[in-house]
Amino acid sequence: MERLTPVEQRAPGKWQIATVVRIKEETPRVKSFSFDLPMWMPHLPGQHYDVRLTAPDGYRAQRSYSVVSSPLDEGQIELTIDLLDDGEVSPYFHEVVQEGDQVELRGPFTSYFVWRGESPVLLVGGGSGVAPLMAMLRHQRRTMPELDLRLVYSVRYPDDVIYADEIGDDALLTYTREAPEGWSGHTGHVDAELLREPSSGARLAFVCGSNGFVETASELLVGLGMEPGTIRTERFGPTS
Amino acid sequence: MSNFVSRGFTRRRSTPDELADRVPPGQYVERGFPVLTAGPTPLVDTGSWSFRIDGMVVTEKEWSWDEFHELPFETVPCDIHCVTKWSKLGTSFGGVSVDTLLDGVEPQGAYTVAYSYGGDTTNVPLDDLTGGKAWVVTEHEGEPLPRQHGGPARLLVPHLYFWKSAKWVAGLRVLDHDEPGFWEQNGYHIRGDPWKEERYWND
Numbered sequence: 457m458e459r460l461t462p463v464e465q466r467a468p469g470k471w472q473i474a475t476v477v478r479i480k481e482e483t484p485r486v487k488s489f490s491f492d493l494p495m496w497m498p499h500l501p502g503q504h505y506d507v508r509l510t511a512p513d514g515y516r517a518q519r520s521y522s523v524v525s526s527p528l529d530e531g532q533i534e535l536t537i538d539l540l541d542d543g544e545v546s547p548y549f550h551e552v553v554q555e556g557d558q559v560e561l562r563g564p565f566t567s568y569f570v571w572r573g574e575s576p577v578l579l580v581g582g583g584s585g586v587a588p589l590m591a592m593l594r595h596q597r598r599t600m601p602e603l604d605l606r607l608v609y610s611v612r613y614p615d616d617v618i619y620a621d622e623i624g625d626d627a628l629l630t631y632t633r634e635a636p637e638g639w640s641g642h643t644g645h646v647d648a649e650l651l652r653e654p655s656s657g658a659r660l661a662f663v664c665g666s667n668g669f670v671e672t673a674s675e676l677l678v679g680l681g682m683e684p685g686t687i688r689t690e691r692f693g694p695t696s
Numbered sequence: 697m698s699n700f701v702s703r704g705f706t707r708r709r710s711t712p713d714e715l716a717d718r719v720p721p722g723q724y725v726e727r728g729f730p731v732l733t734a735g736p737t738p739l740v741d742t743g744s745w746s747f748r749i750d751g752m753v754v755t756e757k758e759w760s761w762d763e764f765h766e767l768p769f770e771t772v773p774c775d776i777h778c779v780t781k782w783s784k785l786g787t788s789f790g791g792v793s794v795d796t797l798l799d800g801v802e803p804q805g806a807y808t809v810a811y812s813y814g815g816d817t818t819n820v821p822l823d824d825l826t827g828g829k830a831w832v833v834t835e836h837e838g839e840p841l842p843r844q845h846g847g848p849a850r851l852l853v854p855h856l857y858f859w860k861s862a863k864w865v866a867g868l869r870v871l872d873h874d875e876p877g878f879w880e881q882n883g884y885h886i887r888g889d890p891w892k893e894e895r896y897w898n899d
Contacts, residue, residue, distance in 0.1 A: 515706075516722065568883075
């Protein structure tokens with residue numbers, strides 16, 4: 457008897473030509489780009505896409521960026537891109553790309569640093585490391601607003617806050633270099649004092665940022681009693 | 697291959713010609729040493745550390761930290777390629793060849809899973825670990841391997857994407873079938889050859 461064909465894992469991953477439909481300046485060094493995708497599929501909050509640029513001489517550069525939009529936005533994804541001075545892909549996006557331009561993308565990829573509806577959950581972001589966490593927050597707010605997702609967000613200066621109009625009142629911000637005038641909240645690097653209350657009772661933590669930031673924050677969470685297996689990390693940049 | 701060209705994009709990074717053929721497709725050269733780790737960095741004490749070879753073998757083996765350091769030690773110059781797109785050229789590690797470790801073990805299967813302190817796993821076929829292609833290393837560029845990079849000891853399989861070079865490695869389990877490890881279950885390719893750009897499941 458013919459056996460039933462098992463359900464295949466869905467197949468993300470083919471390069472497709474997406475169209476930039478919206479560019480939003482988040483901060484002086486950070487922009488978000490919304491794309492229309494011809495072969496869209498829903499992502500899990502926290503997943504990433506790969507971007508590929510091709511020069512006329514055939515030279516190519518690829519980078520990965522987290523999706524920052526909710527999968528409820530059918531047919532589209534939004535990526536947030538931080539301008540790196542010695543970068544190759546981020547300066548292209550910041551200086552060249554306009555609405556209507558086409559870009560090769562493929563995704564969504566990997567299923568570890570993803571939120572699947574767990575609660576309570578602690579989100580700890582440093583700088584542009586807040587990007588995948590924003591996908592989780594946006595999706596939670598539109599689907600399961602009763603769930604408990606708590607954001608701790610570390611930035612250097614007041615104008616470094618990405619998604620400023622979407623940072624909820626319950627989020628804990630800290631400014632490491634300079635706080636806004638009249639700021640009475642936390643300043644300086646993420647420390648145990650800042651993480652103690654939001655980590656207590658958390659089933660899961662997602663920590664994303666530079667390698668040094670993630671190393672520090674995840675060790676603090678272990679020190680505060682979270683099991684290492686409940687702390688998921690995503691890091692960028694080299695070790696010092 | 698698609699004919700797509702990105703409007704207004706030109707090369708900004710230049711890789712010296714003599715290095716260009718050492719950079720696999722889709723990779724860029726990084727002078728630093730970034731980190732791909734799923735969770736907090738485990739703290740592994742060399743006093744209780746051991747490295748085992750077990751599973752489908754005639755003779756299981758296990759070495760303590762001191763016993764491991766009595767084995768023939770090699771310096772391994774290599775290039776490494778991370779699936780997240782960076783490559784580090786001309787680096788080096790120091791450790792013991794997997795060929796040496798397998799001496800007398802008599803594996804009865806063609807596959808392995810490398811398992812780590814902290815719970816990580818990654819699958820590597822035995823063919824990719826033998827014939828001078830893989831090591832268990834305790835040094836990077838002449839210094840003890842830093843914790844964030846897998847210290848005290850990691851697997852080194854430089855011809856595959858670097859997630860296969862399991863950090864905080866505790867042992868190799870020989871299997872008669874290929875069994876996806878942690879990263880492979882979460883979207884990364886079952887083998888991970890950077891020259892074939894085997895990054896994700898369907899590559």
